Amino acid sequence: MSYTQMTINILGAIREVPYGFVCSYGEVARAAGYPNGARQVVRVLSSLGSKENLPWHRIVNKKGEIALSGDGEFEQIVRLELEGVKFVKEGKVDPNCFYHYK
Template identity: 40%
Template sequence: MEAFTSKAIQVIQNIPSGKVMTYGQIASHAGSPRGARQVARLLHSMSAKYDLPWHRVINAAGEISIQDENQRKIQADLLRAEGVEIKAARVDLNHYRFNPEKDAD
């Protein structure tokens, strides 16, 4: 497994319940600031294998970027179940964004 992939998996696994991160933010923390699309592919292909909390990853606008309507609803429902508010199809990144350095215990 490539170092970026391993680090990205670790970053995603550490997103706490009730928080979100963006694809680009994860890529940056994993060492590839321009690797947002790689993060999306990784989530698509490895979420089940590594039990990743895929629903906690959203785009830089604070939106769920999954195109499939049913999957988009599942993601929204999972986020709401964790206390994340979605208003006008957006998550308030100022409130719900997880920052590993700043939010570390």
């Protein structure tokens, strides 16, 4: 496994999200050093999400909604609820559970 620096930075940023919190794509990208890299975060999660042992379920879009649909969405919701993340609505996490990088 040899990734580009960008991928490594993004992976690192994703791993910083603590248990019981969620984070948006944009924030992860910013934390990794790419202010406009949301789409790259998408790529990383999509292609390496399950392979790299990432807390992929802690990443949602800025509105706090699950960006996946169908099967993946269900699994993500289950995993988050298991961590104590609250939902204000089906498929939408409580804004208070958002983690903000320093």
